[in-house]
Amino acid sequence: MLKAKPMSRLFIAASKDQLEPVIQELYRRNLFHIDDFVDQTREGYEGFRIGMPLADASAASSDLLKIRSVESTYLVKPEETGPEKKQKTADIRALIERDLPVIEKEAEEITERKSMLETEEKELEQKIDLLKPFVQVPVDMDLLRGYQSLSVYAGYTNRDVIPDVPHECYYSPSKTGNFIVLIVQSAQRAVAERALSDAMFQMVQIPEETGSAGTAIERYNARIGELKKELAGIAAKMEECRKKHADFLLACDELITTDVEKAEAPLRFATTDQAFVAEGFVPSAEIKGLIDAINAATGGKSYVVELPVDREHDIVPVEYDNPSFCDPTQLIIDTYSRPKYTEIDPTLVVAFIFPIFFGLMLGDVGYGLILLVLSLVMRRFFKSGDGARLVKTLMIFSFSTIFFGLLYSEVIGFKLFWEPIIFSRHMNIGGEGGPGAAIPQLLVTSIWIGVLYITLGRIFGIINHARNDHGSHRTKTILGNLGWILVMWGILITIWAYFTIPLMIDLTRQTPVVAGFTPGAIGGLLMIIVGVIFIAQENVLDIFEVPTIISHTLSFTRLVAVGLSSVAIAMVVNYISIGLIIEPQLKSITAVGAVIIALGVLIFIVGHIGNAALGLIDGALQSLRLNYVEFFTKFYKGGGKKYNPFGMKRKFTED
């Protein structure tokens, strides 16, 4: 919690004949994050080199290529398919030799036939496109070409063309372009061409066809119909093949992928002629078991030892170590950047605060229920992966929204049966009377949240620097962070000394002690001065950033502002649909009135669905932003490397 999973550095050295058992064991355990060996390019360097892949690597790779190509032909996707039933690797290995070439050949034939038919179809469609304009011309196509003394022009103009020379012309005006076919004697073509170019003539090619254009098109269309039928047959056959082979292909894919990954592992190790060395990271809790397992696999012919982790220089991979309910939040943190191994992992804090911010903004029982239904529906479609995590987040959001809706006493803009338990957000829309919204209290609450959250961020910053920095730099950065806290609270206390603000401490009634300043004011100003000095000793230029203290704190007022705007929209929708449209009609119901009432109901539904969508997007984005910008910038660097152990979680096969 608040920390990445503890990792230990593991060092494995053995002679090369132990390479395979070590790799097998590491892969099976799926724990070892390999620290890739980088080749030394220095001249005259004699020492470790990158290893060579195992013997069967290239055969396995080419097999994998074939399997992937068949998979793409049949549109089989591992990530979209759930494991129906795991298959035994031994069975698959036996079948690969026999079945795979047959399946591959079949897929190849189908693809070839399909692409041939598709090409023919496309060609025919092009021909039809070329022929289409000539349908209006009452002359067979073979009469439009092959002359020595005549010139034939076909194309589009903006008007009819009548050249001053003997000619024959077929003109068919239409909206898409006026098509013209003009035939003149070649000797007089200059005159004709001038006339044509005056009419913005755009030439088209005369297709090499016989008979009329109409019959040619009919003939081609008939052929396209046949092709389509055949293509449909092929699609059906592909679907059939997909159903028949999908399980086998996925199992093969997984099996061969593991083969390839294992065979290529030495590329990430350091080797000499006779020995190899692998270094990497393993979760500390698992390291003992892994060392024993490797020793057992090699019969003790390997040197496996845990090395100390150098927190400053080692790039330790980061695996989250949070309770399972934080799982969706980890996605949010990853979107920003994974924490470094040495810094605080804020996932747990964000996991609580993010939904609370969202609920504070949307806070409405009705909208909460809409989101809950939405997430329940979406859960059917997203069973695993990031989609499922987002659905989980949405569900948490909906609970938070309902909870705050109960506190605000709000259901789609109406009041529930009790008065708001925290502050009222019900505004006087449509002149309904009542006390209206408690705007100042709400704003002050949001500022309190901001002050406390930013202080927490700064405290995290102090802890991070205390843990990772050394010497005078450490003192400087810690004091710097303390300075930011002092300035913020100093400003707050100074304000308390001069203004009475609801829900805040009132220091205005203190008696002045020195030069008209009250103790509160003196304390506040002192805190500001000391704080600024602390900030400046870390970095003088940071002084220019001091106003961000105010802007970041005020930024938290969006918790109220966004919420109030969503309440306002909900109440306006209610007022328009019910107050202005439905209620007056209900007094005396007529036929027209019923239609108007239906319209009112429609406005009501569309308005609230739109507002719920806006509330969801805005609420999520704004609370995300408050975390990313106002909170993370205080302490969080990120840029940690993801823990990616060597191995695979098998979905389709088992030993």
Added chain:
Amino acid sequence: MTLEMVQASQVGLKAIGAGLAVGMAGIGTGIAEMGIGSAGVGAVAEDKDIFGLALLFTVIPETIVIFGLVVALLLLF
């Protein structure tokens, strides 16, 4: 001009002020987000992994309109 008229116009001017605060702050935010947004979309088209960061950059100027909204709320209530 009677007292009621003065009071009424005060309420009206407050409302105008609130409207201006939100509207003009919104325009400011829009102008600021215009450049960031287009650059962000371009960057995401190149590399989808930075969507989160691009989104973050895009919403940074949103603070301006929130300030406008807060001022408007303070004026009205």
